[in-house]
Amino acid sequence: MFDGEEFIFDDRRDTYFLGSEYFARQYAQNPPAHRYEWGVLLDMVGDAQLEIYQEKYSMSWPKTRLLVQRIWKTADRLGVKEFIPRRRYEIRDDHLPLNTTAHIPTCDIIDFGYPQDSSFDRGKSYWHTTQDTPDKCSALSLAKVGWVVLEWLRTEK
Numbered sequence: 001m002f003d004g005e006e007f008i009f010d011d012r013r014d015t016y017f018l019g020s021e022y023f024a025r026q027y028a029q030n031p032p033a034h035r036y037e038w039g040v041l042l043d044m045v046g047d048a049q050l051e052i053y054q055e056k057y058s059m060s061w062p063k064t065r066l067l068v069q070r071i072w073k074t075a076d077r078l079g080v081k082e083f084i085p086r087r088r089y090e091i092r093d094d095h096l097p098l099n100t101t102a103h104i105p106t107c108d109i110i111d112f113g114y115p116q117d118s119s120f121d122r123g124k125s126y127w128h129t130t131q132d133t134p135d136k137c138s139a140l141s142l143a144k145v146g147w148v149v150l151e152w153l154r155t156e157k
């Protein structure tokens with residue numbers, strides 16, 4: 001769990017990934033005895049209308065591409081159709097410092113698609129607004145993602 005991901009007051013001054021950048025720097029500068037083989041970033045996976053595409057950065061690095069393919073294959077085996085095996089969205093997220101600074105192959109599992117809510121002003125997304133309320137979330141979505149990741153982990157050697 002990383003903090004300060006979007007602790008932004010001024011775009012020109014503040015960085016997006018305070019927690020993960022700090023973690024990645026520490027991991028690189030003071031290597032612990034244990035080494036992480038993989039990282040799986042879970043972000044916005046509680047969407048009630050769950051649709052998880054393969055994130056483009058995660059598909060661009062050979063190691064994380066393999067990781068993505070294994071996880072999506074697990075979802076397919078379990079019949080979790082919300083993991084859609086197509087690329088969509090290129091997301092600057094906490095997996096970037098983990099890959100580039102810490103060198104931990106980390107993929108991003110993220111639902112970045114927002115249904116267009118007709119009740120919302122001019123058909124805009126409710127992301128980053130006060131209209132992003134708990135009714136847009138679902139415990140079942142969280143359970144599905146948790147199940148897929150847990151099952152992938154169980155089969156990972």
Ligand SMILES: [Zn+2]
Pocket residue numbers: 005043093094
């Ligand atoms: Zn994020």
